[in-house]
Amino acid sequence: MTRPVLMGTCLLIAAPAFAQAQNDPSRDPAKTEVWKPVPAAVATPSGASPSDAVVLFGGKDLSAWEGEQGGKAPWTVADGAFTVVPGSKGIRTKQRFCDIQLHVEWRTPTETKGFDGQHRGNSGIFLQEVYELQVLDSYNNPTYSNGQAASIYKQSIPLVNASRAPGEWQVYDVIWKAPRFSDGGGLVSPARITVLHNGVLVQNDTVLSGKTEYIGAPSYSPHGCAPIYLQDHDSKVSYRNIWVREL
Structure with a gap:
């Protein structure tokens, strides 16, 4: 019976921390996403040279x-x-x-x-x-x-x-x-x-x-x-x- 009590306690502690992270603008994952420049597409057909070669x-x-x-x-x-x-x-x-x-x-x-x-x-x-x-x-x-x-x-x-x-x-x-x-x-x-x-x-x-x-x-x-x-x-x-x- 001890293990479920400990698990429940961990969940109670983790939930506020997760909510706090969601509301913290500095923790926004979009801040580390880079969209440009977009790498050029290069076709690599089997048995042939790359399209930009x-x-x-x-x-x-x-x-x-x-x-x-x-x-x-x-x-x-x-x-x-x-x-x-x-x-x-x-x-x-x-x-x-x-x-x-x-x-x-x-x-x-x-x-x-x-x-x-x-x-x-x-x-x-x-x-x-x-x-x-x-x-x-x-x-x-x-x-x-x-x-x-x-x-x-x-x-x-x-x-x-x-x-x-x-x-x-x-x-x-x-x-x-x-x-x-x-x-x-x-x-x-x-x-x-x-x-x-x-x-x-x-x-x-x-x-x-x-x-x-x-x-x-x-x-x-x-x-x-x-x-x-x-x-x-x-x-x-x-x-x-x-x-x-x-x-």
């Missing part, structure tokens, strides 16, 4: 790209993908970008005999032309850790190796925050990158020390928005379904 390759042609030194992009297009032509040099987007969300699907060659380390399925995705996210066949293929797939080349080792077998399509989803420079050319804030490799987080808001260097330490020099550049590293790496959202 810039499609850089949708499976048909390389009209959004040009050769490293200008002119027509020299890589081959077939079966909804395009492939590096070794020795032809890289390609870059005609459009320039700063902060972006980037989606890229890529595939290294199935044949690996006679190739290992940095010679197996090597390419690279350069944000703003000078910051490289490594593309490499890193499936049972030892190499230096800050040069394997999903590394920020020679700067940041990926958290894990999420690589699929050679010949299988792989996915990078990237959030890129461009560096900021003062009017005088000084660095205000460094570049930052988050990368998911095949849906697995491999770079978590990584801060870059500067542009990619093959030899020596990275450093910054002032620049503005710039193209996305894909590297020819003498391997027939293929790409498909590339889109960006400007942030």
